[in-house]
Amino acid sequence: MSAVEQGRKEIRDVTAWRPRVPGVVEVFHAHYTAYAYPMHVHDAWTLLVVDDGAVRYDLDRHEHGTPHGTVTLLPPHVPHNGAPVTEAGFRKRVLYLDATVLDAGLVGAAVDGPDLRDPQLRREVGRLHATLARPGDEFEAESRLALVRERLQERLREHLRPGRRAGTVRRALPEGRPPAGRLRELLDERVAQGVTLAEAAALVHAHPAHLVRAFGAAFGIAPHQYLVSRRVDRARRLLLDGLPAGEVAAATGFYDQAHLTRHFKKLVGVAPGRYARTAVR
CATH class of the missing domain: 2.60.120.10 (Jelly Rolls)
Incomplete structure (x- = not known):
């Protein structure tokens, strides 16, 4: 570069x-x-x-x-x-x-x-x-x-x-394809705590590889990308509410502050600390 x-x-x-x-x-x-x-x-x-x-x-x-x-x-x-x-x-x-x-x-x-x-x-x-x-x-x-x-x-x-x-709504909402829709509902329920692929596959009664392919086909995004973006969304709100970045990482399912920072910068363009400092109080 x-x-x-x-x-x-x-x-x-x-x-x-x-x-x-x-x-x-x-x-x-x-x-x-x-x-x-x-x-x-x-x-x-x-x-x-x-x-x-x-x-x-x-x-x-x-x-x-x-x-x-x-x-x-x-x-x-x-x-x-x-x-x-x-x-x-x-x-x-x-x-x-x-x-x-x-x-x-x-x-x-x-x-x-x-x-x-x-x-x-x-x-x-x-x-x-x-x-x-x-x-x-x-x-x-x-x-x-x-x-x-x-x-x-x-x-x-x-x-x-x-x-x-009807076509677009089927892709946008959980009832589009049963396994993919059930997985999305599961990810929405467990944004912070997360779920392993094996556990998710068992809960929705689908083979892990099929579940990943079905989710991508239904929603145009991989399951892990979906979960990370939901976590970053939640982190944004907590940072603007004044919670320290380390606590935000723990509250939103990231391994640590560095893990949060890596994904936050990728999706928002700036680090969590800088994002919080820009807030209008």
Whole structure:
């Protein structure tokens, strides 16, 4: 790697916090240059706007992009990645919304059409971000979130198409393929304590190798990648709540702080300690 490439990788600005607003799990602002997200999942709806540059990403085995002016909505538990389109990178603002904020029946529509060209929605999302950055304006933020939620639901319902919805929902939700769905439910139940592959195979009555292949075929991500991304999600919230990184590692199923740091940097782009220090208090 050249010195220029190494320098580009170090140009990252990250700010994250957990507002006291029901439904908003986390606010995340970042500027990335050469950093690329590997395939991962979130347990929340990811509401994303890109202010500078553009992001290319894969969702449900289809390539997408975030041209200027769009609002991107990624559903819970559906694997995706992300990378900058140009060397200049991208600057983004993200709201992670509780899975209950939007109807689970809209997951298929979000998978089919995650990038929404909607100037009104874009303005409302921007106003919500501005309000969330001001402590003491929680009631206003709740009001703005209600407007954003309503608009998102309207747009997603427009995208519902009877022939395509069933297919995407089957891949996105546990009932898609019985062994894979049961394994995902098991991993969700044991995010911190984990499970061995042999134990999982015995519990869902499947051969270990078949179970791994079935999970990847159903959800587009390996079981271990799914579990690690769920653990990192949980670690993010605990770090923003003020828990020390060592305690966070133990609470989220990582072997030690170094193990947490390795996976956290891979998925978030910065180390846990730096991430916690950026939080808006």
